[in-house]
Amino acid sequence: MQNTDPRLERLLFNLDALAELGEELTSQKDFNRVIKSSLYMIIGTFSASKGAMFQFDHEQKIVHPIASKGIVNINDMTMKLKEETVEEIISLKTPIDIKNNDKVALLIGMGKADLEKLKARILIPLVVREDFLGLIFIGEKFSREAYTKDDIRLLSVIAHNIAVTLHSYSLLKKLMHKYDENKKLYENLSHIYYDTIHAFATAIDAKDAYTKGHSHRVSAYCAAIASEMTWSHKELEGIRIAGLLHDIGKIAIDKSIINKDNPLTKNEFIELNSHPVIGYEILSRVKFPWTEIAKISRCHHERVDGKGYPDGLKGNKIPCGVKIMTLADSFDAMSTDRPYRPALSASEVLIQLKENCGKQFDKDVLQSFFSIIRKEVYGENRPAILPLLRDSFAYQLKSEVLNGSINSFNPSKSRRKRVANHTIV
Amino acid sequence: MNRKFKSFKELEGCVIIYTDNYLNDIEGEELESTCDIFLNKGKKRVIIDFANTELINSIGISILIGIMEKIKEIKGILFFSGLKKINHDIFNVLGLTKYVPIFQTEDEAVKNIMTNNL
Numbered sequence: 001m002q003n004t005d006p007r008l009e010r011l012l013f014n015l016d017a018l019a020e021l022g023e024e025l026t027s028q029k030d031f032n033r034v035i036k037s038s039l040y041m042i043i044g045t046f047s048a049s050k051g052a053m054f055q056f057d058h059e060q061k062i063v064h065p066i067a068s069k070g071i072v073n074i075n076d077m078t079m080k081l082k083e084e085t086v087e088e089i090i091s092l093k094t095p096i097d098i099k100n101n102d103k104v105a106l107l108i109g110m111g112k113a114d115l116e117k118l119k120a121r122i123l124i125p126l127v128v129r130e131d132f133l134g135l136i137f138i139g140e141k142f143s144r145e146a147y148t149k150d151d152i153r154l155l156s157v158i159a160h161n162i163a164v165t166l167h168s169y170s171l172l173k174k175l176m177h178k179y180d181e182n183k184k185l186y187e188n189l190s191h192i193y194y195d196t197i198h199a200f201a202t203a204i205d206a207k208d209a210y211t212k213g214h215s216h217r218v219s220a221y222c223a224a225i226a227s228e229m230t231w232s233h234k235e236l237e238g239i240r241i242a243g244l245l246h247d248i249g250k251i252a253i254d255k256s257i258i259n260k261d262n263p264l265t266k267n268e269f270i271e272l273n274s275h276p277v278i279g280y281e282i283l284s285r286v287k288f289p290w291t292e293i294a295k296i297s298r299c300h301h302e303r304v305d306g307k308g309y310p311d312g313l314k315g316n317k318i319p320c321g322v323k324i325m326t327l328a329d330s331f332d333a334m335s336t337d338r339p340y341r342p343a344l345s346a347s348e349v350l351i352q353l354k355e356n357c358g359k360q361f362d363k364d365v366l367q368s369f370f371s372i373i374r375k376e377v378y379g380e381n382r383p384a385i386l387p388l389l390r391d392s393f394a395y396q397l398k399s400e401v402l403n404g405s406i407n408s409f410n411p412s413k414s415r416r417k418r419v420a421n422h423t424i425v
Numbered sequence: 426m427n428r429k430f431k432s433f434k435e436l437e438g439c440v441i442i443y444t445d446n447y448l449n450d451i452e453g454e455e456l457e458s459t460c461d462i463f464l465n466k467g468k469k470r471v472i473i474d475f476a477n478t479e480l481i482n483s484i485g486i487s488i489l490i491g492i493m494e495k496i497k498e499i500k501g502i503l504f505f506s507g508l509k510k511i512n513h514d515i516f517n518v519l520g521l522t523k524y525v526p527i528f529q530t531e532d533e534a535v536k537n538i539m540t541n542n543l
Binding site: 006009010013016017020033036037040041042043044045047048049069070142143145 | 449450451482483484485486487488490491493494514515517518519520521523524
């Protein structure tokens with residue numbers, strides 16, 4: 001290198017610096033670090049002793065420091081710029097040597113004291129397509145030599161690269177802001193959506209003095225069973241909503257029929273049994289993110305042996321979501337008082353569930369349900385079902401589990417495969 | 426990059442700070458902070474030994490100039506030693522060799538700095 005032209009050496013150093021700047025500006029590092037590194041690169045490239053970079057805030061019309069080297073208390077130096085000042089800075093286009101140039105100082109509204117504090121020698125406007133993004137000041141060279149025309153040209157190239165980065169960052173920030181706004185809007189709408197569905201569920205249950213909280217409990221039981229059957233988060237949300245709305249058809253049924261404590265007449269029975277179809281008609285008009293909610297409402301009185309209603313579906317013709325709903329609905333019905341009978345004991349409920357396995361209830365769904373109960377009783381699962389039961393019923397159920405009445409239940413004597421066609425989404 | 430400039434030697438009247446590997450990102454500011462500590466303790470003779478430093482880029486130069494400015498302000502003495510040829514050439518191109526005496530070895534730098542009048 002000793003014999004090489006010093007100007008060539010300088011050029012190579014400048015090219016190296018430009019390449020490193022490009023690498024830094026396009027890196028995935030933290031924005032503040034990128035900006036600070038870029039400023040240090042400029043300072044180092046020109047052997048300057050001080051420098052600072054300011055970013056323009058378009059809303060407040062101020063420039064504020066985002067990086068500095070060799071300057072104390074820089075954070076106090078926020079400057080308000082007038083509209084015409086911004087336009088004049090944009091028109092400057094290239095870096096300006098501000099030594100003895102009071103006009104530039106006045107232009108950006110800085111007093112001589114501020115310039116003295118910055119030890120500013122060169123002002124570099126950061127502009128991309130007439131968009132003013134900020135300013136860089138750099139101080140005297142350590143050698144106190146003047147900046148050459150080549151220096152100014154190189155500074156201009158560097159400044160453009162930094163300005164493009166600032167511009168991209170500013171666009172990204174705006175995009176992130178919009179994203180945050182939309183996210184909040186979505187969350188608000190989502191809350192309204194869930195609140196409305198819960199209000200519907202409360203309204204459905206209010207028709208029947210005995211079924212207060214029924215839809216909410218069925219929803220929770222469904223979600224617990226589906227979770228045990230390893231459904232996805234999205235699928236769980238779907239069956240949770242289906243649980244809340246499965247009895248929506250009861251809204252159209254005469255309250256006196258729902259609350260009747262004597263045996264129903266044939267016509268009353270027909271009317272009451274029409275609630276799944278009415279529910280389907282109501283829900284199929286709603287565009288839920290989960291497509292099978294209406295179908296679950298329609299089919300929640302179907303039985304795996306085909307003896308259910310309204311369609312008499314059998315076995316695998318019944319979606320898994322429906323099978324879960326049927327079990328959850330029946331379990332809640334049996335474990336709570338009804339107008340025509342008091343609640344069954346836990347022992348009676350378990351007998352009913354086992355006896356109707358493969359008839360009314362799907363074996364895999366029932367096994368999963370027993371599995372959750374076991375896990376909750378033994379503290380292996382966060383309780384989801386037990387807290388919703390009446391205290392006396394929960395106590396009896398725990399005793400049954402501890403006595404092994406669920407453990408002995410094994411309809412297939414072999415581990416069953418997961419039920420196919422379970423997706424309700 | 427020399428992340429922590431904990432490697433230094435304090436002699437009577439001067440301090441030697443050893444850099445290592447690279448001086449090419451803003452973590453290099455720790456070099457400046459280490460110098461500040463000794464300047465604040467009243468040391469006015471500082472040697473920075475670059476014997477282990479492979480690469481110094483423009484960020485490193487900005488940090489070294491910061492140190493040069495501070496030592497100039499307190500009318501202290503700064504020597505560099507152990508520079509590899511590639512780094513010496515960079516200092517030469519930027520004209521820093523006019524302002525900071527450079528020695529082949531730390532020992533030479535120590536011998537000279539102690540005889541230098543402040």
